[in-house]
Amino acid sequence: MNQKIDTICVQGGYRPGNGEPRQIPIVQSTTFRYETSADMAKLFDLEASGYFYSRLQNPTCDTVAAKIAALEGGSAAMLTSSGQAANFYAVFNLVGCGDHVVSSSAIYGGTYNLFAVTMRRMGVEFTFVKPDCTEDELNAAFRENTRAVFGETISNPSLEVLDIEKFAKAAHAHGVPLIVDNTFATPINCRPFAFGADIVTHSTTKYMDGHGSAVGGAIVDSGNFDWLAHAGRFPGLTTPDESYHGVVYAERFGQQGAYITKATVQLMRDLGSTPAPMSAYLLNLGLESLHVRMRQHCATARAVAEFLSAHPAVKWVRYPSLPGDRFYPLAEKYMPNGTCGVISFAVEGGRAAAERVMQKLRLIAIETHVADARSCCLHPANTTHRQMNDAELLAAGVTPDLVRLSCGLEAPEDLIADLKQALE
Numbered sequence: 001m002n003q004k005i006d007t008i009c010v011q012g013g014y015r016p017g018n019g020e021p022r023q024i025p026i027v028q029s030t031t032f033r034y035e036t037s038a039d040m041a042k043l044f045d046l047e048a049s050g051y052f053y054s055r056l057q058n059p060t061c062d063t064v065a066a067k068i069a070a071l072e073g074g075s076a077a078m079l080t081s082s083g084q085a086a087n088f089y090a091v092f093n094l095v096g097c098g099d100h101v102v103s104s105s106a107i108y109g110g111t112y113n114l115f116a117v118t119m120r121r122m123g124v125e126f127t128f129v130k131p132d133c134t135e136d137e138l139n140a141a142f143r144e145n146t147r148a149v150f151g152e153t154i155s156n157p158s159l160e161v162l163d164i165e166k167f168a169k170a171a172h173a174h175g176v177p178l179i180v181d182n183t184f185a186t187p188i189n190c191r192p193f194a195f196g197a198d199i200v201t202h203s204t205t206k207y208m209d210g211h212g213s214a215v216g217g218a219i220v221d222s223g224n225f226d227w228l229a230h231a232g233r234f235p236g237l238t239t240p241d242e243s244y245h246g247v248v249y250a251e252r253f254g255q256q257g258a259y260i261t262k263a264t265v266q267l268m269r270d271l272g273s274t275p276a277p278m279s280a281y282l283l284n285l286g287l288e289s290l291h292v293r294m295r296q297h298c299a300t301a302r303a304v305a306e307f308l309s310a311h312p313a314v315k316w317v318r319y320p321s322l323p324g325d326r327f328y329p330l331a332e333k334y335m336p337n338g339t340c341g342v343i344s345f346a347v348e349g350g351r352a353a354a355e356r357v358m359q360k361l362r363l364i365a366i367e368t369h370v371a372d373a374r375s376c377c378l379h380p381a382n383t384t385h386r387q388m389n390d391a392e393l394l395a396a397g398v399t400p401d402l403v404r405l406s407c408g409l410e411a412p413e414d415l416i417a418d419l420k421q422a423l424e
């Protein structure tokens with residue numbers, strides 16, 4: 001059934017049977033009972049599917065994952081306990097010590113740390129390229145041992161739009177998948193699989209939850225990448241896994257299921273970044289109104305961005321849906337109905353002036369958060385990105401005077417009035 005995305009937001013992933021609960025049940029149980037050990041052995045050998053321990057899979061979490069898979073138009077999905085875990089698993093499911101990944105440099109500070117510091121310590125090398133690099137520059141970043149390409153649809157906090165088709169083309173020319181973190185756009189505004197991305201990740205903590213109530217993440221597979229056609233690059237998917245009596249994921253679970261199955265039964269089993277069923281339930285409540293909220297977030301951000309651009313105390317405004325923005329043409333191509341509710345801007349007077357304006361805000365709160373119903377702002381150079389030096393900040397598109405403003409669901413007039421008094 002080809003349903004509209006609004007309908008999937010509300011009803012996707014769950015269809016109760018006769019007399020069953022209308023809202024998704026919270027299966028608050030670590031474990032599940034079986035009649036015989038033989039029944040359970042089949043689950044441990046991946047010969048049957050079913051639940052046995054909630055570190056690997058839980059019915060509530062799977063219901064919500066199925067909704068997110070449907071929203072992205074993917075073949076399979078899994079939830080994780082955070083967006084960080086989602087990005088780590090998404091990449092680590094494909095790489096090992098000695099492998100290499102090409103990543104856009106315009107990515108979330110936490111993801112940059114994960115790649116450039118923590119995963120490097122694990123022996124995985126990353127080459128960072130600017131999202132607006134030429135095709136030649138992009139192709140030159142690949143090596144013999146490159147296993148994946150990574151980027152963000154709209155980067156947090158620099159709001160640079162990824163040319164998904166350009167990155168997908170380069171990835172596929174080198175026989176590797178493109179992973180896109182679609183947190184800011186959400187599937188309401190962009191579905192990266194339609195432009196050639198192979199795997200999508202989310203920090204569901206942001207718009208998907210939308211109410212600042214539960215940290216979480218998700219990974220979605222398009223089912224489009226042919227692992228067996230590039231078997232030499234992905235031994236984890238195409239050669240026997242000794243920890244499951246030699247199962248070969250790409251053969252047993254096919255192109256549609258191999259990637260998420262491996263991430264679940266191997267990475268979640270061993271690393272255990274499992275979401276709580278209650279958190280999945282809260283996430284689902286958020287998803288039920290995602291389509292309605294995104295439209296309002298975008299409309300409000302557009303009005304606030306126009307106000308800021310016209311204000312004499314504002315040095316510059318970056319909002320990809322604003323005509324004249326450097327990324328407007330790409331935003332129009334990939335997100336014609338809107339981008340997100342996050343704006344970045346700088347006030348005249350640099351870093352110190354930015355801090356003064358933020359302190360004067362009454363309605364808009366200073367928070368390490370974005371994409372919430374309540375408007376908030378943050379000074380990345382002082383907080384989320386403070387571990388970066390100036391060169392790294394610039395490469396990530398974050399100037400020292402940049403203020404990130406997340407427009408919530410309050411009346412746009414009230415937000416504009418708050419900014420106006422603070423700027424004055």
Ligand SMILES: *Cc1c(COP(=O)(O)O)cnc(C)c1O
Pocket residue numbers: 082083084085087108110111152156181183184202203204205206215216217
């Ligand atoms: C917040 C964020 C993350 C990290 O997600 P957490 O849920 O905070 O772990 C990853 N990517 C992007 C684009 C984000 O905004």
